[in-house]
Amino acid sequence: MRITEDRYTRDRQRFDLALRMIHHEARTCTIRTWTGLTDDRIRKLYRSYVADHGPAIKRHRGKPPSHPAYFLKNLETRRHTAALAGLYAILGLLQKAAAERAAGGSQSTLRWAEKFCRTYETYLELNHPHRISFEHACYLLHALQARDDLRPGACPACGAFTVVDTLRAHGGICALCERETREAHRDPG
Numbered sequence: 001m002r003i004t005e006d007r008y009t010r011d012r013q014r015f016d017l018a019l020r021m022i023h024h025e026a027r028t029c030t031i032r033t034w035t036g037l038t039d040d041r042i043r044k045l046y047r048s049y050v051a052d053h054g055p056a057i058k059r060h061r062g063k064p065p066s067h068p069a070y071f072l073k074n075l076e077t078r079r080h081t082a083a084l085a086g087l088y089a090i091l092g093l094l095q096k097a098a099a100e101r102a103a104g105g106s107q108s109t110l111r112w113a114e115k116f117c118r119t120y121e122t123y124l125e126l127n128h129p130h131r132i133s134f135e136h137a138c139y140l141l142h143a144l145q146a147r148d149d150l151r152p153g154a155c156p157a158c159g160a161f162t163v164v165d166t167l168r169a170h171g172g173i174c175a176l177c178e179r180e181t182r183e184a185h186r187d188p189g
Contacts, residue, residue: 010106010107010110013110013114014035014036014037014106014110015035015037015045017034017035017110017113017114017117018031018035018037018041018042018045019045019049019050020117021034021035021113021117021134022042022045022046022050022057023050023057024117024120024134025057025058025059025060025133025134025135026060026134026135026138027060027061027062027064027135028042028043028059029064030064030134030135030138034109034110034113035110035113036106036109046059060135064135064138064139065133065135065136065139066139068143068149068150068165070136071132071136071140071143071150071163072163072165072172075175075178075179076131076175077131077132078162078163078174078175078178079174079175079176080123080127080130080131080132081132081140081163082160082161082162082163082174082175083123083126083127084119084120084123084127084132084137084140085140085144085152085161085162085163086161087119087122087123088119088140088141088144089152089161091115091118091119093115093116093119093141094141094144094145094152116137116138116141120134120137123137140163144163147166148166149165149166149167150163150164150165150166151163151164151166152164153172155172155173155174155177156173157173157174157177158173158174158176158177160174160176160177161174162174162175
């Protein structure tokens with residue numbers, strides 16, 4: 001049997017995706033949900049291919065992040081949040097993610113997960129050092145899709161894409177406009 005045969009393609013994609021997610025320090029429960037691999041298989045992949053090969057990769061435990069306030073805590077984090085959310089919008093993850101994942105079939109879930117990983121990797125390349133972890137990026141996408149706490153919006157001052165807190169009474173301006181406003185108030189000269 002050759003590993004390149006079609007019947008092994010999906011299994012190979014699942015293992016490759018799991019290793020990719022392990023390198024992004026994704027939690028086991030996230031990897032299990034997206035790949036369909038068992039917890040034991042994920043741990044064995046980590047031990048066999050990651051643990052003793054290269055720099056140490058953290059294995060996070062416990063519940064994944066679930067607080068929208070993380071994305072709005074300061075100007076720099078808000079800027080990173082808007083950058084990542086903008087990538088979601090540009091690459092179609094905001095519109096299609098729920099439909100693609102709900103469409104059924106593990107192949108569509110694998111394609112969606114690979115697209116998510118590519119989007120997150122693009123964010124990492126564009127924003128150094130990064131402030132949003134892989135798990136926070138997953139939660140951000142979920143929150144933007146649900147639109148309960150966070151939603152995509154436009155800055156009322158400049159029209160730039162931004163992430164808006166739905167519980168705020170007024171529309172949120174982008175991090176760059178807020179920084180300029182703060183600097184203008186600090187230096188009235």
